[in-house]
Amino acid sequence: MRRRPTRGFGALPAGVLVVAWWLSGPAAADGYARQQDDVGTSGADLVLPLALLAAVVAVAAYTFLTRRRRAATRTTPHGGVPVPELAELDGRARAALVAADDAVRTGREDLAAATALAGAGAAQPFAQAVRHAEGELAAAFRLRQELDDARPEDEPARREMLEEVVARSVDAQRRLEEASDVLDALRSAPGSAKEALDAADERCRELAGRLGTAEAALAALRGRYAPSAAAPVATAPDQAGARLRTARERLAQARAAAGQEAAGELWAAEAALAQVALLVDAVDRRAVELAEAAGRLPGALAEAEANLAEAAKVLEDLSGGLPGATAEGVTKADLRGRAARAEAVTGDVRRSVEEGRYDPVEALRRVAEADASLGAALAAVRGRGEEARRARAFLEHALLSARSAVGAADVYVAVHRPLVRAPARTRLAEALRRLDEASGGAEDALPSVQEADGLARSAQALAEQDVRLHGTSAAG
Known part of the structure; x- marks a missing residue:
């Protein structure tokens, strides 16, 4: 909205201007003439006109300052409707x-x-x-x-x-x-309530069986991987169990009620069952993601180590030249730094794999990010076909990590939504948008996928902070 121009004395009340004109115009001139005719008249006769003139000036100044203050604070926009700060x-x-x-x-x-x-x-x-x-x-x-x-x-x-x-x-x-x-x-459709109740009861039984499977899968994940691997779904079975109990209670109340009350209880049961399915699906999806990441990790490590060997050769070939850019503006110092980081990451990940307690998704993310950074510096010395192949591999690794992060954050926000504020939701929405745009598999989509991954993890951290600050989420 545009700021209204601040007006000065032109905005004064018409009555004030009339008084001012009268004092300075014919009336004042007439008074002066009478004063000249009557030399005996005291100067005290001018007191009243001067006092009125001072009052006019005071009113004008007050009006001017008030209008300026209101314009500056934007509290009196056009039409008198307050504009919020x-x-x-x-x-x-x-x-x-x-x-x-x-x-x-x-x-x-x-x-x-x-x-x-x-x-x-x-x-x-x-x-x-x-x-x-x-x-x-x-x-x-x-x-x-x-x-x-x-x-x-x-x-x-x-x-x-x-x-x-x-x-x-x-x-x-x-x-x-x-x-x-x-x-x-x-x-309220006739005959729909009984059919819906029967369908909801069947859905309860189905989800109860899936919940038992999810609990067993989570126990297996905890026994095989590091705690961070199962962390996104660590409480999912407990929360699903609470919502399943809520759904059963609501269904029992729906059968005992009638009309709109029964419909309301049925709808509440359906909402609880939807969240049970969401939580059980999250455990299943996490197990699949971890297995897929574990399967991809050896290849990603081998790829990164091949890049390290190539970087070492490039640096050796350049050792006799002048310090500066290798190609495409990448300096030897930059290449050396990226290689050192990739070497540190691959070494750390290999040690964690050998120890047997690691997070495959996080390990793949770290290796893929370090290797992609090193690969970008080496791109100028590679053939076109080889570079395209490696770019696709980087993108596939990044997509797995990003989808995992986005899925985990989305489930967390959905389950705890009474407590999650706007910043976490905004980052999650942007992560979903960027991931959706990058899902076509274009070779230049890697930065968007990595940004989606980072935004999703930020959304998850902010949502968890909201839950810690504002209490625990109510079931159902």
């Missing part, structure tokens, strides 16, 4: 993002329950609302990320972006609320 607007934007993200996540759960209850066709209107809300929320998170990055914006631009974040977040919630009638109709 930038910090207040920023807080509104963060709160609106959290509310919209919660609404979209709940909407996805409701959509899954509605589809299971009545089929995809009947739930299609609500599915369209969820997709619209997802689009608005994604755009709002993108703007929030731009505001949070290192690029400064001036106050008008920042204010405009914050207002758009609020507007898009509110629109996402509004669209879901408008489509809630579809859910209400599905909940």
